[in-house]
Amino acid sequence: xxxxxxxxxxxxxxxxxxxxxxxxxxxxxxxxxxxxxxxxxxxxxxxxxxxxxxxxxxxxxxxxxxxxxxxxxxxxxxxxxxxxxxxxxxxxxxxxxxxxxxxxxxxxxxxxxxxxxxxxxxxxxxxxxxxxxxxxxxxxxxxxxxxxxxxxxxxxxxxxxxxxxxxxxxxxxxxxxxxxxxxxxxxxxxxxxxxxxxxxxxxxxxxxxxxxxxxxxxxxxxxxxxxxxxxxxxxxxxxxxxxxxxxxxxxxxxxxxxxxxxx
Amino acid sequence: xxxxxxxxxxxxxxxxxxxxxxxxxxxxxxxxxxxxxxxxxxxxxxxxxxxxxxxxxxxxxxxxxxxxxxxxxxxxxxxxxxxxxxxxxxxxxxxxxxxxxxxxxxxxxxxxxxxxxxxxxxxxxxxxxxxxxxxxxxxxxxxxxxxxxxxxxxxxxxxxxxxxxxxxxxxxxxxxxxxxxxxxxxxxxxxxxxxxxxxxxxxxxxxxxxxxxxxxxxxxxxxxxxxxxxxxxxxxxxxxxxxxxxxxxxxxxxxxxxxxxxxxxxxxxxxxxxxxxxxxxxxxxxxxxxxxxxxxxxxxxxxx
Numbered sequence: 001x002x003x004x005x006x007x008x009x010x011x012x013x014x015x016x017x018x019x020x021x022x023x024x025x026x027x028x029x030x031x032x033x034x035x036x037x038x039x040x041x042x043x044x045x046x047x048x049x050x051x052x053x054x055x056x057x058x059x060x061x062x063x064x065x066x067x068x069x070x071x072x073x074x075x076x077x078x079x080x081x082x083x084x085x086x087x088x089x090x091x092x093x094x095x096x097x098x099x100x101x102x103x104x105x106x107x108x109x110x111x112x113x114x115x116x117x118x119x120x121x122x123x124x125x126x127x128x129x130x131x132x133x134x135x136x137x138x139x140x141x142x143x144x145x146x147x148x149x150x151x152x153x154x155x156x157x158x159x160x161x162x163x164x165x166x167x168x169x170x171x172x173x174x175x176x177x178x179x180x181x182x183x184x185x186x187x188x189x190x191x192x193x194x195x196x197x198x199x200x201x202x203x204x205x206x207x208x209x210x211x212x213x214x215x216x217x218x219x220x221x222x223x224x225x226x227x228x229x230x231x232x233x234x235x236x237x238x239x240x241x242x243x244x245x246x247x248x249x250x251x252x253x254x255x256x257x258x259x260x261x262x263x
Numbered sequence: 264x265x266x267x268x269x270x271x272x273x274x275x276x277x278x279x280x281x282x283x284x285x286x287x288x289x290x291x292x293x294x295x296x297x298x299x300x301x302x303x304x305x306x307x308x309x310x311x312x313x314x315x316x317x318x319x320x321x322x323x324x325x326x327x328x329x330x331x332x333x334x335x336x337x338x339x340x341x342x343x344x345x346x347x348x349x350x351x352x353x354x355x356x357x358x359x360x361x362x363x364x365x366x367x368x369x370x371x372x373x374x375x376x377x378x379x380x381x382x383x384x385x386x387x388x389x390x391x392x393x394x395x396x397x398x399x400x401x402x403x404x405x406x407x408x409x410x411x412x413x414x415x416x417x418x419x420x421x422x423x424x425x426x427x428x429x430x431x432x433x434x435x436x437x438x439x440x441x442x443x444x445x446x447x448x449x450x451x452x453x454x455x456x457x458x459x460x461x462x463x464x465x466x467x468x469x470x471x472x473x474x475x476x477x478x479x480x481x482x483x484x485x486x487x488x489x490x491x492x493x494x495x496x497x498x499x500x501x502x503x504x505x506x507x508x509x510x511x512x513x514x515x516x517x518x519x520x521x522x523x524x525x526x527x528x529x530x531x532x533x534x535x536x537x538x539x540x541x542x543x544x545x546x547x548x549x550x551x552x553x554x555x556x557x558x559x560x561x562x563x564x565x566x567x
Binding site: 041042043044045046047076077078079080081083086087088089090145146149150152153154192193195196223226227228230231234235238239241242243244245246248249250252253254255256257258259260 | 264265266268269271272273309321322324325326327328329330331332333374378489492493494495496497500502504505507508511512515516518519523552553555556558559560561562
């Protein structure tokens with residue numbers, strides 16, 4: 001609760017100056033919804049698709065749509081390998097606070113044609129802009145290289161995705177497609193390694209580089225069935241869970257020894 | 264494919280069974296827990312490192328217990344020695360878990376673990392290989408092998424001596440306690456059972472006969488890994504029950520086949536095999552910390 005409050009205050013602090021200079025009156029009435037508001041993680045879970053759809057309220061269809069899917073914010077450390085006496089050592093750690101564990105941005109046009117660099121930074125419309133630097137960067141190092149490394153490493157894991165300026169692709173199915181009458185539909189693949197947490201789908205309507213309207217829709221990813229029971233046991237009754245694991249280990253060892261004695 | 268509730272990722276069931284079966288086979292053959300192959304294999308499959316370390320311990324516990332069941336029928340566990348080693352191991356691994364957390368916070372855990380692996384595996388592997396090759400050569404040329412066992416080591420000079428009937432030893436209790444402590448601490452830091460260091464140490468330091476070494480080390484490894492599983496479950500909650508079950512099935516079946524084959528092999532052949540294995544593993548660790556990778560940056564967790 002305190003953490004969430006802190007984040008909210010932080011978010012407000014970060015956005016306030018930007019909001020003041022770009023668009024003081026941003027509406028929050030953009031009609032947008034998510035097809036999968038609740039995603040159930042069972043033992044057969046192997047990732048999911050998330051579909052965000054909505055309508056551009058402008059009758060002549062002016063403006064651009066940006067959809068951002070954000071995972072929980074967490075801390076991350078990036079270290080660079082250095083050679084010390086011929087051996088590679090992880091050194092020069094740089095810390096990031098509020099680096100989203102999952103981040104996907106989708107838009108109908110390349111994001112730099114839609115929003116100004118200031119707006120991209122203020123609203124966190126780019127994976128590099130979403131993470132916040134939280135420590136001193138070593139004097140010899142370049143902070144943007146660390147930021148780029150964070151994005152590169154998370155992109156390689158499929159946790160950061162950029163699908164800007166293109167409709168949904170047939171092979172990945174991810175992308176944002178505009179239809180007649182201002183209807184839009186964005187599809188993102190949520191990989192199985194994305195954390196089980198609360199996600200938010202943020203939809204932004206930009207016109208002439210200015211933010212006109214926005215909408216936030218929560219998406220809950222949670223465990224169900226046996227997955228949930230095991231996880232709850234591990235968290236709420238961890239000592240018992242440890243004993244259970246040990247018992248299982250001894251039992252399987254005993255069974256194996258027994259079976260192989262007979263044969 | 265099955266989704267792991269704690270690791271939060273799907274894995275291929277057959278692949279995990281195959282890997283754990285292979286590791287179990289080797290562990291049954293030479294009497295090590297196999298953690299030093301299992302943990303890196305799991306990380307290679309994409310399992311987060313803390314989950315791999317903690318869950319691997321439960322698999323080692325299962326494999327060691329199954330191994331002990333087989334070994335006791337061959338009367339090859341020195342219970343008294345095992346108990347002393349375990350007491351040292353319990354204290355050592357508790358300290359080791361604390362040290363593990365410290366190093367993790369400093370962000371230097373990877374390097375320390377790699378260097379430790381490199382030095383220990385290379386040193387122990389070379390020692391075993393050289394020694395067993397000498398024995399095998401000596402035997403094939405018809406020369407008489409002289410038993411070095413009665414040689415007196417420091418274990419015979421220290422106070423608090425105790426009789427170990429099954430090993431035929433009358434030595435101080437300090438070296439087994441210290442050895443257990445050292446192995447326990449090392450095991451917790453490196454995420455392994457520690458059998459691969461314990462076995463040579465028992466042979467060369469304590470001068471225990473080879474036939475009781477395997478069973479006794481399995482006993483110590485069992486006690487330490489059971490403790491680690493419970494400590495990790497309560498402290499870090501990184502033990503994945505589903506993954507553990509998969510590893511156990513593969514591990515114990517493999518271990519049984521390994522133990523069967525191992526019973527038909529000569530001691531020096533087993534040691535030569537283990538020596539080769541350790542040298543191969545150390546070469547991999549050497550490559551990892553010397554050859555620059557394509558990606559010079561690494562992503563760490565949120566601990567600081």
